[in-house]
Amino acid sequence: MVSAKTPIVRAKDIMHKGVVYIDGMATAKEAAATMRDAHVSALLVKKRDPDDAWGIIAVQDLIRGVLIPGRLPKEVNVYEIMTKPVITVPADMDIRYVARLLHHAGIRRAPVEDQGELVGMVSMSSLILDNDLF
Numbered sequence: 001m002v003s004a005k006t007p008i009v010r011a012k013d014i015m016h017k018g019v020v021y022i023d024g025m026a027t028a029k030e031a032a033a034t035m036r037d038a039h040v041s042a043l044l045v046k047k048r049d050p051d052d053a054w055g056i057i058a059v060q061d062l063i064r065g066v067l068i069p070g071r072l073p074k075e076v077n078v079y080e081i082m083t084k085p086v087i088t089v090p091a092d093m094d095i096r097y098v099a100r101l102l103h104h105a106g107i108r109r110a111p112v113e114d115q116g117e118l119v120g121m122v123s124m125s126s127l128i129l130d131n132d133l134f
Helices: 028-038 059-068 095-105 124-127
Strands: 044-047 055-058 110-112 118-124
Touching: 028 044, 028 059, 044 118, 055 059, 055 110, 095 110, 095 118, 095 124, 118 124
Parallel strands: none
Antiparallel strands: 044 055, 110 118
């Protein structure tokens, strides 16, 4: 009996292309507006120099760092509430391992890296909703 192997789905196959960036000195208000305009729930925070690490700011960071403590969004800078450094996922990583990595790291999304360049974003929901595994 021959069993058909399920084709390997990789991070690059399900990632959302078109990473949206913001500067760490931008305000939380600007970050929220950028997210709204781009229809995304997270932004990558630009490196300050080539040796710097990437950062990320997500809707949850805005809620936790601005809304809950009652701070004014125009007075909070992205660098104050972002997560840094960011865990990245290799573009060729099997999505089973992507799922494990995100789950064990306790994160919902990660940038996808291909040969040192960020080429997309993968999220827990894209693992399930954006492919035909289920």
